[in-house]
Amino acid sequence: xxxxxxxxxxxxxxxxxxxxxxxxxxxxxxxxxxxxxxxxxxxxxxxxxxxxxxxxxxxxxxxxxxxxxxxxxxxxxxxxxxxxxxxxxxxxxxxxxxxxxxxxxxxxxxxxxxxxxxxxxxxxxxxxxxxxxxxxxxxxxxxxxxxxxxxxxxxxxxxxxxxxxxxxxxxxxxxxxxxxxxxxxxxxxxxxxxxxxxxxxxxxxxxxxxxxxxxxxxxxxxxxxxxxxxxxxxxxxxxxxxxxxxxxxxxxxxxxxxxxxxxxxxxxxxxxxxxxxxxxxxxxxxxxxxxxxxxxxxxxxxxxxxxxxxxxxxxxxxxxxxxxxxxxxxxxxxxxxxxxxxxxxxxxxxxxxxxxxxxxxxxxxxxxxxxxxxxxxxxxxxxxxxxxxxxxxxxxxxxxxxxxxxxxxxxxxxxxxxxxxxxxxxxxxxxxxxxxxxxxxxxxxxxxxxxxxxxxxxxxxxxxxxxxxxxxxxxxxxxxxxxxxxxxxxxxxxxxxxxxxxxxxxxxxxxxxxxxxxxxxxxxxxxxxxxxxxxxxxxxxxxxxxxxxxxxxxxxxxxxxxxxxxxxxxxxxxxxxxxxxxxxxxxxxxxxxxxxxxxxxxxxxxxxxxxxxxxxxxxxxxxxxxxxxxxxxxxxxxxx
Numbered sequence: 001x002x003x004x005x006x007x008x009x010x011x012x013x014x015x016x017x018x019x020x021x022x023x024x025x026x027x028x029x030x031x032x033x034x035x036x037x038x039x040x041x042x043x044x045x046x047x048x049x050x051x052x053x054x055x056x057x058x059x060x061x062x063x064x065x066x067x068x069x070x071x072x073x074x075x076x077x078x079x080x081x082x083x084x085x086x087x088x089x090x091x092x093x094x095x096x097x098x099x100x101x102x103x104x105x106x107x108x109x110x111x112x113x114x115x116x117x118x119x120x121x122x123x124x125x126x127x128x129x130x131x132x133x134x135x136x137x138x139x140x141x142x143x144x145x146x147x148x149x150x151x152x153x154x155x156x157x158x159x160x161x162x163x164x165x166x167x168x169x170x171x172x173x174x175x176x177x178x179x180x181x182x183x184x185x186x187x188x189x190x191x192x193x194x195x196x197x198x199x200x201x202x203x204x205x206x207x208x209x210x211x212x213x214x215x216x217x218x219x220x221x222x223x224x225x226x227x228x229x230x231x232x233x234x235x236x237x238x239x240x241x242x243x244x245x246x247x248x249x250x251x252x253x254x255x256x257x258x259x260x261x262x263x264x265x266x267x268x269x270x271x272x273x274x275x276x277x278x279x280x281x282x283x284x285x286x287x288x289x290x291x292x293x294x295x296x297x298x299x300x301x302x303x304x305x306x307x308x309x310x311x312x313x314x315x316x317x318x319x320x321x322x323x324x325x326x327x328x329x330x331x332x333x334x335x336x337x338x339x340x341x342x343x344x345x346x347x348x349x350x351x352x353x354x355x356x357x358x359x360x361x362x363x364x365x366x367x368x369x370x371x372x373x374x375x376x377x378x379x380x381x382x383x384x385x386x387x388x389x390x391x392x393x394x395x396x397x398x399x400x401x402x403x404x405x406x407x408x409x410x411x412x413x414x415x416x417x418x419x420x421x422x423x424x425x426x427x428x429x430x431x432x433x434x435x436x437x438x439x440x441x442x443x444x445x446x447x448x449x450x451x452x453x454x455x456x457x458x459x460x461x462x463x464x465x466x467x468x469x470x471x472x473x474x475x476x477x478x479x480x481x482x483x484x485x486x487x488x489x490x491x492x493x494x495x496x497x498x499x500x501x502x503x504x505x506x507x508x509x510x511x512x513x514x515x516x517x518x519x520x521x522x523x524x525x526x527x528x529x530x531x532x533x534x535x536x537x538x539x540x541x542x543x544x545x546x547x548x549x550x551x552x553x554x555x556x557x558x559x560x561x562x563x564x565x566x567x568x569x570x571x572x573x574x575x576x577x578x579x580x581x582x583x584x585x586x587x588x589x590x591x592x593x594x595x596x597x598x599x600x601x602x603x604x605x606x607x608x609x610x611x612x613x614x615x616x617x618x619x620x621x622x623x624x625x626x627x628x629x630x631x632x633x634x635x636x637x638x639x640x
Contacts, residue, residue: 039292073260092156
């Protein structure tokens with residue numbers, strides 16, 4: 001690709017991200033759908049800004065999927081992964097087998113030979129790891145029962161891709177076709193019989209390097225003080241793992257996930273996350289755009305009924321199978337719908353499997369090309385399916401279901417309910433308890449619940465956005481609820497539920513940002529607390545005292561600043577949608593508070609100020625004693 005072509009394509013792809021994603025997010029459609037729609041518009045079917053080279057971009061952008069799995073692995077320590085072994089093997093394995101059999105049976109019914117039907121069934125049984133995980137992550141649903149089930153299924157699907165690739169050549173008919181198919185990978189050069197030991201050795205090497213050697217490497221790099229070198233090391237770790245796994249015929253995403261799990265307890269985990277997050281976001285966005293550009297709408301124009309029917313049929317069949325499996329494995333109706341609607345699409349790995357099946361002469365191009373278009377469109381519909389589940393199915397129907405998701409039994413009713421017991425909620429709960437006020441604490445992170453119980457704290461597993469959970473927690477009898485969850489969407493969902501179900505219950509809500517505070521105010525919350533305001537003001541007070549300002553004056557300035565900040569928050573919220581008026585008022589409020597603070601500090605200090613500052617009082621007494629000594633003994637004063 002020439003430099004001019006490269007830069008032109010870069011401008012096109014970046015323009016899509018800048019233009020379409022904010023619009024989609026503003027309409028509540030999510031970033032994934034924004035990328036997909038943008039890809040369709042710039043693709044060969046609409047504006048023709050991108051042609052066949054879009055497939056090459058997709059191969060490059062698959063690195064974003066690898067990084068996504070690596071970062072998810074960093075959030076899963078080995079103990080939690082071990083807890084997921086049953087849903088991974090049970091729910092995930094059953095989903096792949098049952099969906100493959102059902103789709104293969106349908107393919108046989110429409111007249112495909114058994115080998116082709118088996119290839120189609122395996123290929124279409126998979127779901128999109130990138131789209132599902134990104135969508136669930138954005139909506140804060142990855143740790144719910146439905147989200148955890150979807151993650152388990154996706155993890156097993158990633159593991160099953162390699163066996164599927166191994167089976168494909170054996171499905172071909174004829175001696176010439178059944179000859180071994182060379183992939184050009186590292187595993188082709190390994191002597192027969194040594195493939196399994198080589199794979200196990202590589203995975204063991206990843207575990208050993210991540211467990212024992214990585215901290216010394218990262219410590220050595222961190223001492224250099226060069227952040228870009230640490231970023232390069234993080235990228236090298238992910239890319240090298242992906243290359244090794246792909247060379248051995250394994251899923252690069254699965255290898256990156258394993259590396260992430262191994263590093264989950266590493267002290268440099270947060271630094272790795274911070275350095276890789278921007279690359280992951282951009283590459284995933286590029287991947288979704290490439291999926292949009294790959295949709296061949298010419299096939300839909302030539303055979304509209306057949307192609308649309310295939311897309312809807314694929315989604316419907318997978319949705320029915322998933323809902324039946326979710327119910328069989330004990331998911332509640334609302335979580336089962338989340339599980340089913342999130343996985344009812346094709347997978348990015350389908351493009352790999354279909355290309356491989358075509359090159360191995362298992363599927364003809366006349367069949368694989370339409371299937372690729374069907375998979376791409378089903379992936380583009382995935383965010384819409386999630387929106388349908390969220391917006392078109394009444395929440396009351398989900399919350400009042402008799403088969404509601406199991407939660408801990410709550411034995412006491414307290415005057416306070418705390419939703420979310422992370423770093424913010426813990427301080428509130430411990431402070432109230434220390435002052436003799438008991439609270440009912442709800443938390444959806446099972447690992448957090450287990451840890452806090454070991455510390456002797458009373459915490460219950462339950463989703464505070466559900467009315468049945470709030471009823472069981474005694475919200476109807478409580479005096480107030482503290483909404484301390486970190487996710488903005490989940491916070492607002494809890495507030496809306498409380499406002500609807502318990503209109504007289506006072507809400508004290510944590511705001512993670514200024515925009516979050518505005519949204520809480522719009523939702524009718526009177527008591528909004530910005531999580532960093534108090535700690536920032538406390539630091540500021542100590543800074544003033546260190547610089548010589550008396551303690552009482554610094555504290556008084558802090559209280560005055562806080563009152564002004566809370567007042568300005570409500571005034572600015574009223575006009576935040578008028579950008580020009582908002583900026584004008586904000587600048588005026590900044591000038592006002594600075595003038596008030598300056599006037600207060602310029603006032604002459606009063607002796608009573610020292611009553612609030614012991615250190616200043618001692619200094620003043622010592623100064624007065626020194627002046628008295630000088631007056632009593634003038635001869636001791638130095639002469640000039």
